[in-house]
Amino acid sequence: MNGTLNKVMLIGYLGEAVKMHYFDGGTCVGRFALATNEVYVSKTTNQKVTTTEWHTIVVRNKAAEICEKYLTKGDKIYVEGRIKSRQWQGDDGVSKQSIEIHATDFTFLSTKSNLENNPQIDSAKSVKNTNFDSQNDGLPINDLPF
Numbered sequence: 001m002n003g004t005l006n007k008v009m010l011i012g013y014l015g016e017a018v019k020m021h022y023f024d025g026g027t028c029v030g031r032f033a034l035a036t037n038e039v040y041v042s043k044t045t046n047q048k049v050t051t052t053e054w055h056t057i058v059v060r061n062k063a064a065e066i067c068e069k070y071l072t073k074g075d076k077i078y079v080e081g082r083i084k085s086r087q088w089q090g091d092d093g094v095s096k097q098s099i100e101i102h103a104t105d106f107t108f109l110s111t112k113s114n115l116e117n118n119p120q121i122d123s124a125k126s127v128k129n130t131n132f133d134s135q136n137d138g139l140p141i142n143d144l145p146f
Contacts, residue, residue: 006082008101010055011109012036014075018059018068030064032057032071034079034101056100057081063103070108080105 015033022028034055042049057079059067071077081103090096 008079008081008083010034010036010079010101012055012077012079014071014073014077015054016073018064018071020064020068027061028064030059030067031100032067034077056098057103058084058100059103059106063106067106070111072111075111076109078107078109079103 012034015035018030018032020028020030034057036053036055037050038053039048039050041047079101081101083099084102085097085099087095087097
């Protein structure tokens with residue numbers, strides 16, 4: 001063991017539909033934005049403040065196809081993966097960098113369609129034997145940060 005660990009666990013809401021990219025040979029990659037929130041009380045104003053952090057999630061092959069088929073903007077998902085940075089040169093010659101979460105496991109916690117059609121349904125769906133188990137936490141789907 002090399003003494004390091006690169007592991008991320010997030011629970012958040014999709015900010016957009018999954019964007020798919022297909023390659024020769026049948027492989028594919030899906031990307032989507034995931035919003036996580038932090039709520040705190042400001043010491044200066046004594047008001048509740050909500051900040052949103054956006055994460056770029058990357059899924060590959062069959063997992064990407066499953067996400068594209070079942071997830072839409074506003075769905076709540078648990079994602080487990082690793083942080084990976086990417087660097088490239090833009091068309092304008094400027095160096096660019098992005099930080100992504102490459103998903104290894106995920107669980108659908110609630111989908112907008114399941115909540116609208118039958119709020120009693122346990123909509124948790126796991127991929128890759130994720131042991132995470134959660135019920136809908138009771139947050140209204142309309143209270144999303146986007």
